[in-house]
Amino acid sequence: MKVVEVKATRREKTGKGVARKLRREGLLPAVIYGGGRPEATHIAISAKDVRRIQHHHGLIKLDLDGEERMCILKDVQYNYLGDVPIHVDFQEVTFGEMIEVTVELEFVGTPVGVSEEGGVLEILKREVAIEVLPRAIPEKIVVDISNLHAGDALHVGDLPLPEGAKLVDSPEETVVVVAEPEEEAAAEETEGEGEAEE
Secondary structure: OOOEEEEEEEOOOOOHHHHHHHHHOOEEEEEEEEOOOOOOEEEEEEHHHHHHHOOOOOEEEEEEOOEEEEEEEEEEEEOOOOOOEEEEEEEEOOOOOOEEEEEEEEEEOOOHHHHOOOOEEEEOOOEEEEEEOHHHOOOEEEEEOOOOOOOOEEEHHHOOOOOOOEEOOOOOOEEEEEEOOHHHHHHHHHHHHHHHHO
16 A cells, blocks of 8 residues: 655644635645544645645655654545645544545456447446555555446446455445447337337
8 A cells, every 4th residue: 555745734823814825835724633633733735745645545644743644635625617726634544443535446357248249338436435444545446347248237336345344335336337239229129119019
């Protein structure tokens, strides 16, 4: 599991004016909560570092003025255009306690239903929420879809999870579908209409 290291500094003041000043200096306001601490810690972090970690799903080692805080990235808020980070939430982890994380799904292989049967692959879900121990957080979950035939679907409950991990998302939720070829679908529809007329 990859651990990313990031430097941060404490900030005592909060508010829109402070946030604007930080952004002018190339910094972003952020908050660390959890870890058994009674109050959240307000920090400032480099905007460049935020862009580097904004899609990281594993552990983040925050060097907070020399104090080490192990966290996960819980949320990144963006501007109204949705392309510039403006605020970050970190959740501090406690080793030995399960934590909820969102993990990226990586699909490998070409479904038989696509390569040999003319079906169309539809990916409906690209990440999954699980509960796992901090040291067992996977960078991604690799999903082999090569055995799927036309008309097959893969559900959350079919995903290969890390040892000891528990699903947060519904196991019935569909992840991938191999849609049947249009000709077959149209033929089945026509047959159905004929049967209804009889």
